Amino acid sequence: MKLTMEQRIALHGFNNLTKTLSFNMYDICYTKTKEEREAYLEYIDEQYNAERLTSILKNVSDIIGAHVLNISKQDYEPQGASVTMLVSEGPIAGVPSESFDESPGPVMQSVVAHMDKSHITVHTYPEYHPDEGISTFRADIDVSTCGEISPLKALNFLISSFDTDIMTMDYRVRGFTRDIKGHKLFIDHEISSIQNYIPDDIKSLYDMIDVNVYQENIFHTKCRLRKFDLNNYLFGYTKEALTEEEQRLITESLQWEMDEIFYGKNIM
Template sequence: MDLSPEQRITLHGFNNLTKSLSFNMYDICYTRTKEEREAYIEYIDEVYNADRLTKILTHVSDIIGAHVLNIAKQDYVPQGASVTVLVSEGPIVEVPDESYDESPGPLPDSVVLQLDKSHITVHTYPEYHPDEGISTFRADIDVSTCGEISPLKALNYLIHSFDTDIMTIDYRVRGFTRDIQGHKLFIDHEISSIQNYIPDDVKELFDLIDVNIYQENIFHTKCKLKKFDINNYLFGYTKEKLNEDEVEEITERLKSEMDEIFYGKNIQGH
């Protein structure tokens, strides 16, 4: 498929392709006691409350050139939050060449492009192990657009908006649009990997795995932090307060938790 330069393709009517980005992130923490777990969840609920999440999604709408129509937000009891933003097309300007490049998006600058019939959502899930020890914060963000730009341009900003240990990212293009001769276009931009939309300095921090189905315009990337420092996973104290056996046990539990989330399966013996 050779669509370059895509901005020179004249479409019959509006671009009806639906492009969907799903960004799923995890933050892992070791909490020794019920009190530590409750304090961690309270901290997460404060840092990622509905108001803060609304600001993040509003920046996303700016990046992809959307006009916010409506915002619904909710903080839940005992924990978690959700925000849904309905957006429509913003002012139409000349499409910059870089909007089609496989490259990271802004952090953030306003990119105003044509967009319609779209939405952005986020749901958070503070979770914990029933035997204490492991607490997990998960956020799921979906950006669905119809128009001239891929929501992948918001990925760079989303990555920088969360403190994440593991990321699972999905991108898919559905439907079709037509050029003026009536030929169907099932995708309007070149893409070989979601990784091309992640800055190099970020990719250096993670182990990455791709699972792509090119003929179906389905792209999947998983990321897990390479460097492990136990102090980054202790809530309210450092490893100096632990003996060697405790450090070894906690390290094993944390790494096992991260591996199970990253590979999507339970690991025997844990």
């Protein structure tokens, strides 16, 4: 039974459940020459520098109703960036009933909720294959909250903030809280799949698989972009500049790379 504003269970004290969303995305690009690779990495470092990532995380904090206490950010050499935010509870003005629904959150709007001290982090990892023309960009974001709203409500916004070929999402609820009679509650909202927090128009673009351990309140979803257009993976030119054989070989190389990332293993 879903919890509504009228049906919410009265708790003894503060909601001590910890809810953590880990959002991991990959962008893949074919960079044939050293110059192309350097240009791609420069583009990524500019597009997802510490300042831009800070803006993304501030929007996430608004969505989950948090106050930012402290920000630590860093651009790295030769590439990559990190941002860490400590956040505290936002104003308590009543938690909206949709906070408990298995449905996508906003792309960007303020949602007032009750949270305790929590954190939001992002780390980026641009990298490239030493000799096979593949460059990848990975971003890892963790949103950890205590209180009544799930960080899954920020998932829709996170997806919209990145150009993503492959996404991996993990959600886990830890600890317990008590109702007014002292009974332990190990989760305070229903969830059957992370997919239910992703809009239908986004889901239609991806092949998706779930691995869920319901008795442990652990939920895992992987997504891989369905449509493959070689032009989206070439940096600075289009496939018309390539021979048909070059197009075939590059397509095979890119799809091999995506298969290995999606399935999490080397394919021999």
